[in-house]
Amino acid sequence: MAATNEQGLQTIAKIIEQHQTLPGAMLPILHAIQDALSYIPSNALPLIANALNVSSAEVHGVISFYHHFRSEKPGTHVIEVCRGESCQAMGSRVLEAAIKRKLAIDYHQTTIDQQYTLEPVYCLGNCACSPAIRIGDDIHGELDLSKFEQLLESLNTYSLELK
């Protein structure tokens, strides 16, 4: 598990303070931390545990239970590939293999240049236009490899423009 620096810890402390009085505050806190820092750093656990009056082990137990929460910093773009039956009916098994080959990584891995993290997801609710993937908050449907390559291209262009 990766740790964060002093600035990250300040962000975390602020998030905890804002959310800790909510009933069932654990998930809202974890979401807010991951939204802010892109993952949940290991040194956040004792802070959360202390605020919610549970043990660090319990916080770890919650983080590890949910597929959405990450303990490591992901790549710039998280690509979630739907593995649901609807997407399978439209060729997602072939597509996911092609995506893995294209990025040269497997699920739960990040490319060496830290650009892409690949995750499986079980249904994006885009089943009338399968197969689907999610990049950030955008969902793309009726995907094939060439459309995926175009998407990658546009992501690259965009990140270059930012620099």
Place this chain on the structure above:
Amino acid sequence: MSPHSDNSSHSPKIYLSLDTTARSRGTDKVATQVQHWLDSQPQLTASLVRNGSRGMFWLEPLLEIETPMGRVAYGPVQPQDVSDILNQDCFDGVSQHPLCLGLTQELAWLKSQDRLTFARVGVIDPVDVDDYIAHGGFIGLGNALTKSAQQIVDDVKDSGLRGRGGAAFPTGIKWQTVLDQPPQQKYIVCNADEGDSGTFADRMLMEGDPLVLIEGMIIAGLSVGANQGYIYLRSEYPQAHRLLNLALDNAKAAGYLGQNICGSTHAFELEVRLGAGAYICGEETSLLESLEGKRGLVRAKPPLPAIVGLFSQPTVVNNVISLASVPYILSHGGEKYRDYGIGRSRGTLPIQLAGNIAKGGLIELAFGVTLNQVMLDYGNGTKTKRPLRSVQVGGPLGAYLPKEQWDTPLDYEAFSAIGAVLGHGGIVVFDDSVDMAAQARFAMEFCEVESCGKCTPCRIGAVRGVEVIDKITGKDTSDSQRQDNLNLLSDLCDTLEFGSLCAMGGMTPFPVRSALRYFPDDFLPERPNTTPAVGGSSHD
């Protein structure tokens, strides 16, 4: 009614969907183009509205223009088509443009439906309270405020509404149980963790008409004496999340949430909580654990959540569609709703056509229509134009149905009678390239990934299930070994079904057994040629 007249107070509207699937087909780019065009025509009073989707996804981006004759539909529209469409006499009525489909309300696919719950989806601005009210919104709540709690529960009982999440438990009886608990802190929890592949009705409703869900939850609160509600939304739905929160803010500003709702003495607060990518949290007790901030381990029942639910308090847990059906019942009467449907399946079912289907989307129909009618008359067969071979109804835990079962009417009892489930109404169609042994294996693999781990048969059995299926389909497996492993798989399915607390382990055998029973050849070493043209479900 020309938009060019400056003295007209009427300003025609142009509609484009902001629904996730519609956006995945490019409605945002078309919307940008429409806005550019409008900006370049300052003399026009027309405006662009982003609404939900009508559910005809193959026609998205569907552009609709308000005319004196009604809304006129164009689709599928690409950005380059926009100026061409808008330059014609499009605001006067049906135009000659090649993409013009005529009046939206006259489209056969839409016209033949029974849109009760989805009446406003794809019609109104989803987060505009005034638009919602102008289309019949909050009438049900107004009626509920004049009734006693027991009268509201009786209305829901009269309607025959059963849980649309999949379990089909009578909603009125659930509410009665919570109402019967002595006054104390009670909760309304909306299960918006729509995890089944092939389903998107909850998402479409939350993106297209979130206020009807909010209204349904307020009514539920009135009926059982609860002043706090939570919508537990899956994190895979970012657009629904955004729109629900906007709708909540607007409903609150208009006095429908908070203290003294609509000037009454009743209070109701509502909050959206995000899940975190765990399929099991669609199971109600696991969902409650998650809402409390814990790992989503299922609870043993009893006690029922209606008696010991969220934070150990009496809790109504209902699916999005169940709650969103309530405003119709309260505004039109339980009997009106009950008039739709067959047998003990009353009212309507939002049916979702998914997978390899030519015309995928959502159709809301009274229970009783057959699977064939839905797949052929509405779905128009497979997208790949190859023969239909197998259909999975009711999500990853639903059985695969072979051709001889496609005459089954969509009815909870009829599906139960053939060892299948209707579930949340998702229909995933496969063509003849499907490898059913691979689908059976995936059912076990999915259970392995998503099991909460509480029950051993589910936690370990799913892992063993994958191994056993691999042995059955293995090239080096002898006939006797294959038979031994088939027996083992059958035994394992029994253990899962009878030894698990919830439907995850209890129903994973459904897709496995149905694949084995109806598509046994797919499990043989020399399997019939399955061309991975598009279905492409070859073994990895």
